[in-house]
Amino acid sequence: MKSPTHRTDETDRWLSEIIEAARRRIGDEVARRRVWARVEGLPAGKDQPRRRARTLALPALTGALVAIGVVAILWLVPATRPTHAPVVAKRAPSATASVPQPRIDAARVVSPGASAAPVRTGRGEKARVALVGGVGVELDADSVLSWDAERRPLVERGQARFEVPHQAPGSRFAVSAGPYVITVVGTKFHVGVVDDRVSIAVEEGVVEVWRGARSVRLVEGDSWAGPMRGLAPPAVQHRPLAAGVSSRRVSLAETPASVDSGPASKELAEARSALKEGRPDDALAMLSHCAKGAGPAAENAAYEMGRVLREGLHRPRAAIAAWGAYRTRFPDGLLRAEADLSILETLAKLGDNAAALAEAEAFLTRYPSSERRDEVARLAGRVRGAP
Amino acid sequence: MAEDHALVERVRKGDTLAWRTLYERYSQPVFRFVSALGVPPEEREDAAQDVFLAVYRGLKSFRGEAQLSTWIYRIAARHASHLGRRRRMRSFLTLLPWHEAEPEAQPDPAEKASELRLLDQLLAKLSPKKRMVLVLFEIEGLGVNEIADVMGCPPNTVWSRLRHARAELVKAARRIAR
Numbered sequence: 222m223k224s225p226t227h228r229t230d231e232t233d234r235w236l237s238e239i240i241e242a243a244r245r246r247i248g249d250e251v252a253r254r255r256v257w258a259r260v261e262g263l264p265a266g267k268d269q270p271r272r273r274a275r276t277l278a279l280p281a282l283t284g285a286l287v288a289i290g291v292v293a294i295l296w297l298v299p300a301t302r303p304t305h306a307p308v309v310a311k312r313a314p315s316a317t318a319s320v321p322q323p324r325i326d327a328a329r330v331v332s333p334g335a336s337a338a339p340v341r342t343g344r345g346e347k348a349r350v351a352l353v354g355g356v357g358v359e360l361d362a363d364s365v366l367s368w369d370a371e372r373r374p375l376v377e378r379g380q381a382r383f384e385v386p387h388q389a390p391g392s393r394f395a396v397s398a399g400p401y402v403i404t405v406v407g408t409k410f411h412v413g414v415v416d417d418r419v420s421i422a423v424e425e426g427v428v429e430v431w432r433g434a435r436s437v438r439l440v441e442g443d444s445w446a447g448p449m450r451g452l453a454p455p456a457v458q459h460r461p462l463a464a465g466v467s468s469r470r471v472s473l474a475e476t477p478a479s480v481d482s483g484p485a486s487k488e489l490a491e492a493r494s495a496l497k498e499g500r501p502d503d504a505l506a507m508l509s510h511c512a513k514g515a516g517p518a519a520e521n522a523a524y525e526m527g528r529v530l531r532e533g534l535h536r537p538r539a540a541i542a543a544w545g546a547y548r549t550r551f552p553d554g555l556l557r558a559e560a561d562l563s564i565l566e567t568l569a570k571l572g573d574n575a576a577a578l579a580e581a582e583a584f585l586t587r588y589p590s591s592e593r594r595d596e597v598a599r600l601a602g603r604v605r606g607a608p
Numbered sequence: 609m610a611e612d613h614a615l616v617e618r619v620r621k622g623d624t625l626a627w628r629t630l631y632e633r634y635s636q637p638v639f640r641f642v643s644a645l646g647v648p649p650e651e652r653e654d655a656a657q658d659v660f661l662a663v664y665r666g667l668k669s670f671r672g673e674a675q676l677s678t679w680i681y682r683i684a685a686r687h688a689s690h691l692g693r694r695r696r697m698r699s700f701l702t703l704l705p706w707h708e709a710e711p712e713a714q715p716d717p718a719e720k721a722s723e724l725r726l727l728d729q730l731l732a733k734l735s736p737k738k739r740m741v742l743v744l745f746e747i748e749g750l751g752v753n754e755i756a757d758v759m760g761c762p763p764n765t766v767w768s769r770l771r772h773a774r775a776e777l778v779k780a781a782r783r784i785a786r
Binding site: 263 | 627640643653660726778
């Protein structure tokens with residue numbers, strides 16, 4: 222890496238510092254994972270990217286003219302662009318709550334910049350909300366739907382059922398609920414925020430639930446629940462589904478980097494199955510064997526050993542040692558930040574405040590622009606204040 | 609370099625682990641590079657996807673004359689330039705009286721550090737070519753010959769653009785500091 226030329230004055234030094242910050246830019250890990258999910262199947266000739274990629278160079282003048290024409294038309298007709306701003310909220314009166322929901326007609330369009338008022342339902346009252354892009358929301362009784370800072374629908378309280386038509390290439394519909402962001406391409410799903418727990422059940426299609434850099438992928442018939450607050454990963458919760466729909470339990474342990482399809486990953490998959498079947502000792506043995514190999518499966522196994530030790534075998538100190546070994550072996554691994562956070566939260570739970578504080582400070586130094594910076598800073602503050 | 613070529617060979621044969629290794633090795637530089645070139649947060653994901661799609665398709669014809677990293681930067685640079693042109697066209701169209709104003713771009717929540725936002729503002733004052741040279745040299749750490757290879761221009765042109773880009777950047781920074 223070259224250093225900038227001889228800069229002597231204050232401005233030059235400051236410039237050097239911000240350029241150095243740009244070199245360390247770690248970017249959005251969630252975005253990186255999402256892109257991987259879309260390109261991972263290319264060698265196997267499957268899972269073609271959902272978004273049709275544009276060619277990088279225009280093949281001929283005719284093509285260029287057509288493209289310019291299309292672009293011009295698209296941008297001259299802005300009303301056709303889907304946004305997630307609310308269009309209309311029609312509330313069914315209390316007296317009609319038990320009758321079929323009112324049909325939603327075209328109505329007043331709220332411009333994307335306008336601040337939309339939350340939609341609230343009282344007891345025995347239901348509401349239907351239509352969002353631009355053809356997204357329909359059925360809001361159950363005693364619920365609140367508002368919009369977060371990024372203008373995504375936010376289920377503040379109660380239950381909501383979303384019906385999302387297939388989105389235009391390149392766009393995703395997202396819903397917030399507590400610390401989670403649920404992203405979909407096109408599907409029907411329920412979101413509930415009740416008693417400090419967020420629950421999601423998928424009727425059709427596929428959704429992804431994100432919290433920081435961790436995610437879980439749910440398919441038709443799956444249900445999932447997680448806590449509203451705290452650093453701990455969400456616990457698995459089974460939610461009864463409609464008759465005839467098979468259910469499948471899922472946990473975040475399946476997914477942080479579960480993009481394995483090579484031969485070495487077979488053992489990793491078996492270890493996960495053993496863990497799900499309540500055989501943590503077997504899972505640990507398989508993971509330990511797998512971690513001795515090389516490649517992404519070994520890296521995942523080295524990380525997941527810590528999770529099995531902490532959550533399956535209730536050996537937090539051994540878990541910290543396993544994540545420490547992961548860090549030594551994969552100092553720049555894909556799950557490095559997860560390992561750092563796991564160690565930090567485990568130390569905090571153990572009450573080892575001095576070590577937790579050192580970890581928190583190291584995390585803040587290592588990831589100055591992490592989206593979880595505030596969370597870690599808060600935790601460090603709590604640890605500092607502890608006796 | 610030999611390691612990269614072995615990796616390319618494995619990907620060509622359909623080895624999914626090799627493909628993941630390649631992605632892990634180059635996805636962060638690609639995201640960082642397109643970010644530094646001014647691709648807004650909401651377009652970075654699609655940009656990176658297009659780059660890796662092009663990389664995968666192009667691997668069949670990758671002859672190994674350039675380093676794999678240089679070749680990937682070349683694809684990313686071409687794609688970022690294309691997106692830049694599209695953004696400028698969009699900005700131009702918003703000037704038309706009957707066109708609805710563009711919604712304001714949201715900052716990337718993962719990049720709240722003020723110095724990065726400031727650097728993006730400063731880099732935005734450079735012409736696309738000067739910006740690319742500066743980013744490749746100062747942030748990505750490429751050598752002048754590699755940059756010349758990425759941009760398809762002589763090394764002397766790279767030096768010249770780099771000199772002007774630095775001078776303009778310092779000038780813009782001093783203006784802000786005042």
